[in-house]
Structure formats: structure tokens, C-alpha cells
Amino acid sequence: MRDSLGCRQLGEIQAWAEVKLDRLRRYVRLVNGVPSHDTFGRRFAALDAQQFEACFMRWVANLRGAERRGARR
Secondary structure, X not given: XXXXXXXXXXXXXXXXXXXXXXXXXXXXXOOOOOOOHHHHHHHHHHOOHHHHHHHHHHHHHHHHHHHHHHHHO
């Protein structure tokens, strides 16, 4: 996921989120602002990597399918 945002370090994810904070608040309650890089690290460490990858790939496939269907209209 870090690579998909163009980020290699957790601090870069934090910086990216700070720039996109207004947009992110449309989808996620961020009452205290963007979480720290340490919080991102704990969250990513808690994920099952294989399960996350499978879900992420299904999500991307669904997006691509919707894009293709929209192009045919």
C-alpha cells in the first residue's frame, strides 16, 4: 500500500495524509488529525499481509471492472 501512494516510509504516509486531510475527512473521522507514523506502523503490523493483499486485489479488480463498464457506455 505504501508503494501505491508513492511512499516508502511510514512518515511519508503521514505527510501524504496531512496534505490530503480535507479529502480524507470525507471518508474517515480524524478528530485529532492524521495519526502518527508510529500509529500507522502498529496498524500495518497488525494486518495479515496475505489477507490484505487478497482484499486489495479484489478491490482493484472491481474498480477496473467498473471502469471498463463505464467506457462501454
